Amino acid sequence: MEAIFKKELSKEELEELFQSDEKCLEFLADVKWNEGFTCRKCGNNNHCPGKTPYSRRCTKCKTEESCTSGTIFHNCKFPISKAFYIAYTVCKGMDDVSTYEFARRLSLRQMTCWKFKTRISNALQTMDSLSTVERSSIEKILSKQNQ
Numbered sequence: 038m039e040a041i042f043k044k045e046l047s048k049e050e051l052e053e054l055f056q057s058d059e060k061c062l063e064f065l066a067d068v069k070w071n072e073g074f075t076c077r078k079c080g081n082n083n084h085c086p087g088k089t090p091y092s093r094r095c096t097k098c099k100t101e102e103s104c105t106s107g108t109i110f111h112n113c114k115f116p117i118s119k120a121f122y123i124a125y126t127v128c129k130g131m132d133d134v135s136t137y138e139f140a141r142r143l144s145l146r147q148m149t150c151w152k153f154k155t156r157i158s159n160a161l162q163t164m165d166s167l168s169t170v171e172r173s174s175i176e177k178i179l180s181k182q183n184q
């Protein structure tokens with residue numbers, strides 16, 4: 038999660054990510070296995086492709102890991118590209134977007150956006166290496182959540 042948003046992305050890269058679920062998965066897989074694959078179960082470093090796009094499967098114990106597991110995008114019930122858009126906007130504190138506004142922009146239900154935003158905020162709070170600015174923008178988000 039942290040790694041994802043520490044990465045600097047160009048406007049073009051972002052636009053591509055916000056429009057394509059496939060690109061988002063590819064991006065997540067890149068970040069997640071940046072230093073190579075290690076099976077969570079047995080520690081093996083060899084993998085073959087899993088059943089779902091961009092997932093990896095341990096060649097030894099056959100445990101499959103999706104590129105979203107362990108991230109805020111895990112079990113996301115709406116398109117990941119939309120989730121990405123919300124996450125990026127919230128994390129970067131780029132602009133103060135309400136969940137109603139997210140819902141309008143992304144054609145999602147407000148409750149869906151609200152739930153996801155809450156998930157992001159909770160994840161962000163547990164990060165250690167946040168700067169003061171990042172932290173204060175998250176606190177701002179949290180205090181507005183009931184609106």
Ligand SMILES: [Zn+2]
Nearest residue numbers: 076079095098
């Ligand atoms: Zn394994």
